[in-house]
Amino acid sequence: MRKDRRMFVQQLGCLSIGFSMLPTTTVLAESFTVAKEIERNLSKESVNAWLEIRENGRVLIYTGKLELGQGIKTAVAQIAAEELNMRLDLIDVQMAETEVTPDEGFTAASMSIESSGMSIRLASATAREILLKMASESLNLSKESLKMEDGNIFGADKKTSLFELLKGQHIEGKVDENVEIKAKTVRKYVGQPVPRSDIEAMVRGQSVFVQDLRFPGMLHARVVHPPKYAAKIIQFDEENSKNWPNLIQLIRKDHFVGVVAEKEFEAIQLAEKIGGQIKWDSGQNMPEQKELKNHLKNLPVEEEVQENKGDVGQSSKTMVSRSFFKPYLMHAANGPSCAVAFFDGTVLHVWSHCQGTYPLRRTLANFLEMPEEKVHVKAVPGSGCFGHNGANDVATEAALIALELPNKHIRLQWSREDEHAWEPYGTAMIVDIEASLDTNGRIATWDSHIWSDGHSNRPNSNPNTLLPSRFMNKDYGHHGIGYRGGAWRNAAPYYSVPNLRVTSHMFLGPLRVSSLRSLGTFTNIFAIESVIDDLSEKAGKDPIEFRMEHLDDPRAVECLRKLQDKIKSISVIENEGLGVSFSRYKNETSYCAMAAKVSVERKTGQVKVQKLWAMVDAGETINPDGLKNQTEGGMIQSASWALKEEVKFSSKGITSLNWASYPILRYPEIPEVEVEILDRVEQRPVGAGEASMAPTTAAIVNAIYKATGVRIVSLPVDKELLKA
Amino acid sequence: MVETLTLQVNGKEHTVDINPETPLLYVLRNELQLNGPKFGCGLQQCGACMVLVDGEARPSCRFPVKTAVDSEIRTLAGLIKEDGELHPVQQAFVEEQAAQCGYCLNGMVMSAVSLLEKKQNPTEEEIREALAINICRCGVHSRVIKAVTSAVKKARP
Numbered sequence: 032m033r034k035d036r037r038m039f040v041q042q043l044g045c046l047s048i049g050f051s052m053l054p055t056t057t058v059l060a061e062s063f064t065v066a067k068e069i070e071r072n073l074s075k076e077s078v079n080a081w082l083e084i085r086e087n088g089r090v091l092i093y094t095g096k097l098e099l100g101q102g103i104k105t106a107v108a109q110i111a112a113e114e115l116n117m118r119l120d121l122i123d124v125q126m127a128e129t130e131v132t133p134d135e136g137f138t139a140a141s142m143s144i145e146s147s148g149m150s151i152r153l154a155s156a157t158a159r160e161i162l163l164k165m166a167s168e169s170l171n172l173s174k175e176s177l178k179m180e181d182g183n184i185f186g187a188d189k190k191t192s193l194f195e196l197l198k199g200q201h202i203e204g205k206v207d208e209n210v211e212i213k214a215k216t217v218r219k220y221v222g223q224p225v226p227r228s229d230i231e232a233m234v235r236g237q238s239v240f241v242q243d244l245r246f247p248g249m250l251h252a253r254v255v256h257p258p259k260y261a262a263k264i265i266q267f268d269e270e271n272s273k274n275w276p277n278l279i280q281l282i283r284k285d286h287f288v289g290v291v292a293e294k295e296f297e298a299i300q301l302a303e304k305i306g307g308q309i310k311w312d313s314g315q316n317m318p319e320q321k322e323l324k325n326h327l328k329n330l331p332v333e334e335e336v337q338e339n340k341g342d343v344g345q346s347s348k349t350m351v352s353r354s355f356f357k358p359y360l361m362h363a364a365n366g367p368s369c370a371v372a373f374f375d376g377t378v379l380h381v382w383s384h385c386q387g388t389y390p391l392r393r394t395l396a397n398f399l400e401m402p403e404e405k406v407h408v409k410a411v412p413g414s415g416c417f418g419h420n421g422a423n424d425v426a427t428e429a430a431l432i433a434l435e436l437p438n439k440h441i442r443l444q445w446s447r448e449d450e451h452a453w454e455p456y457g458t459a460m461i462v463d464i465e466a467s468l469d470t471n472g473r474i475a476t477w478d479s480h481i482w483s484d485g486h487s488n489r490p491n492s493n494p495n496t497l498l499p500s501r502f503m504n505k506d507y508g509h510h511g512i513g514y515r516g517g518a519w520r521n522a523a524p525y526y527s528v529p530n531l532r533v534t535s536h537m538f539l540g541p542l543r544v545s546s547l548r549s550l551g552t553f554t555n556i557f558a559i560e561s562v563i564d565d566l567s568e569k570a571g572k573d574p575i576e577f578r579m580e581h582l583d584d585p586r587a588v589e590c591l592r593k594l595q596d597k598i599k600s601i602s603v604i605e606n607e608g609l610g611v612s613f614s615r616y617k618n619e620t621s622y623c624a625m626a627a628k629v630s631v632e633r634k635t636g637q638v639k640v641q642k643l644w645a646m647v648d649a650g651e652t653i654n655p656d657g658l659k660n661q662t663e664g665g666m667i668q669s670a671s672w673a674l675k676e677e678v679k680f681s682s683k684g685i686t687s688l689n690w691a692s693y694p695i696l697r698y699p700e701i702p703e704v705e706v707e708i709l710d711r712v713e714q715r716p717v718g719a720g721e722a723s724m725a726p727t728t729a730a731i732v733n734a735i736y737k738a739t740g741v742r743i744v745s746l747p748v749d750k751e752l753l754k755a
Numbered sequence: 756m757v758e759t760l761t762l763q764v765n766g767k768e769h770t771v772d773i774n775p776e777t778p779l780l781y782v783l784r785n786e787l788q789l790n791g792p793k794f795g796c797g798l799q800q801c802g803a804c805m806v807l808v809d810g811e812a813r814p815s816c817r818f819p820v821k822t823a824v825d826s827e828i829r830t831l832a833g834l835i836k837e838d839g840e841l842h843p844v845q846q847a848f849v850e851e852q853a854a855q856c857g858y859c860l861n862g863m864v865m866s867a868v869s870l871l872e873k874k875q876n877p878t879e880e881e882i883r884e885a886l887a888i889n890i891c892r893c894g895v896h897s898r899v900i901k902a903v904t905s906a907v908k909k910a911r912p
């Protein structure tokens with residue numbers, strides 16, 4: 032029996048989510064839909080999986096993605112508004128929640144607009160056509176004579192609201208892939224720099240984040256993590272620990288320890304005190320930090336040739352041969368991971384800033400040995416994540432605790448140290464490149480070897496992708512290398528190279544890793560763009576001209592040409608340098624040409640990035656300001672990676688445990704950034720959140736080379752090398 | 756060890772029963788349900804938890820609540836006028852869209868407000884220095900600098 036969502040809502044006498052009362056993007060995180068009772072057709076072909084016309088004349092859009100600071104909520108509202116010719120303030124957006132939104136996997140890889148946004152575009156346009164047809168029948172007017180605007184349809188002197196037209200029914204119908212897209216011609220909402228309304232909610236201090244959730248009687252939990260990877264408890268007087276005042280519950284599952292208290296500060300203190308009494312064994316051995324590159328190169332590898340064309344073995348007089356290294360890097364979210372879990376005796380509810388509610392649900396259900404339908408996950412925004420961070424892990428830990436304390440909301444937030452020590456890092460990588468020029472100064476051969484661990488170990492149904500599985504006696508096995516493709520993302524140069532070989536060498540490294548913004552692209556482009564600069568120098572060519580001569584893609588050339596114009600009047604003095612770079616993300620999405628101006632203080636080796644310029648073509652632009660914001664953010668984050676960041680460890684375990692031991696770029700050192708967008712309405716829109724990462728670091732090292740003659744091949748930039 | 760303390764927060768008096776050693780941050784967030792100040796590090800390294808203590812921006816994550824009783828505390832929500840009008844710095848953050856995830860926003864607004872209360876016409880360098888404690892992982896710094904600069908300009912046309 033099919034139960035109508037609206038009926039269900041009416042029967043309960045309350046709207047499960049009071050969207051109608053609130054501005055578009057206010058997050059009503061506390062409310063959660065009683066998911067199991069709703070039956071909407073959530074298959075992605077169905078129009079009503081993506082949108083719903085509400086009684087109050089508003090439209091509710093469902094996306095399986097989560098707002099992670101990328102502005103997706105505003106962007107999808109713009110997309111729907113355009114196709115429905117409807118004011119933005121009449122559109123609400125529901126973010127990922129199991130059984131409520133379609134299963135769209137993860138909010139990742141800059142794919143939110145490409146996947147969810149485009150589904151919503153087609154669904155909204157299809158809905159428009161269906162509604163116009165219905166109106167034409169009901170008003171007895173030709174479809175062509177009707178006009179849809181702000182939730183009503185007008186024709187001659189007649190008018191009907193969309194809701195009246197539907198008489199309480201859903202829009203039944205399949206998404207039409209060939210429907211007319213207004214965004215390609217009208218662009219009343221799409222392509223405009225619409226401000227995000229959640230920013231106002233933030234400045235007003237409203238409840239926006241999972242960290243802000245509060246429920247009546249909610250309790251606070253903290254966990255005691257081992258001092259090192261794989262360390263096991265060898266001594267712990269649990270009974271004695273239970274006597275600590277203010278302790279509501281001590282949860283121990285094998286080597287997992289959690290404490291629950293009424294007050295958050297009590298939970299923090301209890302975790303410290305109780306944690307201090309636990310004795311652990313010596314855990315996993317770590318290599319020497321300074322030997323890391325050698326260590327990684329000597330690990331057993333799985334080798335595979337990814338690309339092979341022509342003959343890279345030809346000899347040439349003009350060769351460049353370099354070995355590049357990038358250390359382990361952290362996501363290092365500003366707000367440590369957090370979750371709320373509630374077990375009502377039957378269903379486990381979890382509020383999480385995870386990237387994928389369905390994948391977390393599946394994996395969590397397997398780990399907890401619960402049926403999937405008894406786990407309900409609702410995504411709530413957290414601190415900007417840039418890939419797979421601790422969100423799923425903290426949610427799992429909160430769930431472990433909540434199951435022991437039914438009917439209580441359990442809020443668990445990690446400490447700074449938990450976050451820094453236990454999040455899955457972006458893997459260290461080595462890229463060795465040998466390239467040569469022919470006698471005309473064109474690239475003849477290119478041979479690259481990449482050493483890398485996997486680039487994604489997101490929850491994939493197997494509990495071993497969740498951190499707490501490691502704390503159990505049961506052996507869930509290692510998750511292995513995981514997603515490999517990230518290692519050779521952008522490993523083949525986008526430039527025309529007649530003889531090319533790319534070989535990957537996959538290892539299982541010593542640190543926990545998963546996806547970090549732009550995956551292997553960052554290291555591959557850092558390496559490629561450095562070598563291209565070397566080659567252009569050897570060819571006696573201007574670096575931008577040399578790049579353009581090796582590109583057959585007019586969009587790529589235009590990006591570089593525009594950048595060239597932009598920086599032509601920039602002059603440099605002694606110890607300053609202007610460097611450039613280019614990449615097309617994944618060799619198939621956003622284009623980004625970058626310039627960096629740096630100054631190097633030769634006495635100290637201190638590098639200052641003065642300014643960065645980016646020229647971006649991400650196809651059709653949905654929200655130019657959102658695109659700029661993400662691009663600027665990527666540039667600043669990348670400058671921080673280049674100049675400062677490296678996960679440190681020793682025989683004691685991870686030693687980068689806070690902002691002092693893992694410094695990132697701060698205000699006094701932040702470069703000026705300037706982004707220009709080339710909007711291409713006729714192209715499909717592609718994500719751009721990751722596109723500026725790699726070119727920024729590449730442009731910075733190229734600028735350092737121009738300033739000093741020193742080629743940086745190892746990150747972060749070592750000041751010692753620049754002293755003179 | 757629970758004590759009854761009276762705090763002056765956002766112009767109102769609040770009485771809380773609390774362990775006096777509790778950092779102010781947790782009292783503001785949990786007892787007074789104020790979302791502005793955030794937990795970021797608990798180590799006075801990141802600025803997520805900034806509040807104004809007698810007009811001065813300070814991290815609240817290690818600031819025992821007992822030492823706050825004689826002070827005037829202001830949080831992000833306390834910058835808003837009674838009629839809902841935003842503080843010029845808040846307004847400028849909205850206008851410049853100076854946030855991505857927004858987790859750092861509280862600290863940056865508070866640091867900037869405190870600076871502008873001390874100095875009417877700060878240079879960009881002074882703005883950068885005043886915000887040096889504030890970590891932003893999303894990289895919205897350049898927008899924040901623009902926002903603060905524009906708030907300064909509006910205050911002194």
Ligand code: FES
Nearest residue numbers: 795796799802816
């Ligand atoms: S949370 Fe207080 S400075 Fe970081």
Ligand code: FES
Nearest residue numbers: 857859891892893
């Ligand atoms: S906007 Fe995300 S930390 Fe600053």
